[in-house]
Amino acid sequence: DAGVIQSPRHEVTEMGQEVTLRCKPISGHNSLFWYRQTMMRGLELLIYFNNNVPIDDSGMPEDRFSAKMPNASFSTLKIQPSEPRDSAVYFCASSPAGGETQYFGPGTRLLVL
Amino acid sequence: SQQGEEDPQALSIQEGENATMNCSYKTSINNLQWYRQNSGRGLVHLILIRSNEREKHSGRLRVTLDTSKKSSSLLITASRAADTASYFCATEEGAQKLVFGQGTRLTINP
Numbered sequence: 367d368a369g370v371i372q373s374p375r376h377e378v379t380e381m382g383q384e385v386t387l388r389c390k391p392i393s394g395h396n397s398l399f400w401y402r403q404t405m406m407r408g409l410e411l412l413i414y415f416n417n418n419v420p421i422d423d424s425g426m427p428e429d430r431f432s433a434k435m436p437n438a439s440f441s442t443l444k445i446q447p448s449e450p451r452d453s454a455v456y457f458c459a460s461s462p463a464g465g466e467t468q469y470f471g472p473g474t475r476l477l478v479l
Numbered sequence: 480s481q482q483g484e485e486d487p488q489a490l491s492i493q494e495g496e497n498a499t500m501n502c503s504y505k506t507s508i509n510n511l512q513w514y515r516q517n518s519g520r521g522l523v524h525l526i527l528i529r530s531n532e533r534e535k536h537s538g539r540l541r542v543t544l545d546t547s548k549k550s551s552s553l554l555i556t557a558s559r560a561a562d563t564a565s566y567f568c569a570t571e572e573g574a575q576k577l578v579f580g581q582g583t584r585l586t587i588n589p
Contacts (some may be wrong), residue, residue: 370521397575409522409567409579422576457521461575466510468577470521 368392370471372458378477383471384446388472390439391460399468400443401457409457415441448478484580485568491586498555500583502568503548509533511544512549512569512577523568525553563587 371390379385391398399414413423418435430449435441445452455475456462459468504511510529514522521532528535528544528551541554555562565582572578579581 399577408581411576411578416575422573466527466551466571466575467512467524468522468525468571472521473519 372471382447385448387443389441389458395460396463397461399459403455429477450478453478488582500553502551503513504570508570514567516565558587560587564583
């Protein structure tokens with residue numbers, strides 16, 4: 367079975383550009399999570415969805431970040447405009463209904479120059 | 480907020496030895512989980528221990544939980560080169576919202 371799929375795997379962009387990260391959760395999972403991992407701050411939860419509805423976005427750093435989940439099999443995390451301090455690895459994870467464990471994708475390594 | 484803190488930050492041992500990592504947390508929990516992250520990869524769930532459990536085993540993994548001390552330990556027995564990875568503990572902060580520690584970076588030397 368396919369796990370969580372993220373694209374792109376690597377992204378290099380220039381400051382000020384828009385960046386869109388994509389995630390396809392495991393089929394049948396109804397919770398989706400976006401995380402950011404940096405050396406300084408570790409793994410931080412940005413936002414999570416249940417049944418395509420955002421439940422907690424308190425981790426979203428600022429208005430430059432937005433996330434959507436238009437259907438059960440697709441989510442996007444957008445950064446506009448991007449800044450060098452956004453450079454990090456962004457992970458998407460999913461979980462089944464009532465599940466306590468999360469299944470992580472391979473991550474997107476973002477570098478903003 | 481950061482709930483779990485792992486100790487040590489880095490650990491280097493010889494293949495075949497046992498590796499022990501510790502996690503401390505701050506508030507009451509329903510369960511505590513351990514995840515592994517290989518370099519350049521996503522996190523993989525290893526084991527979950529509930530607050531009413533004191534010890535749990537899975538293959539070469541042994542997890543203990545002491546709720547009175549708000550601490551947990553992960554023991555990997557008979558380590559292998561493939562165990563080289565970072566290990567994170569995670570606790571729930573509200574429904575399904577996991578908070579991860581900074582991790583222990585484990586290196587197994589051949």
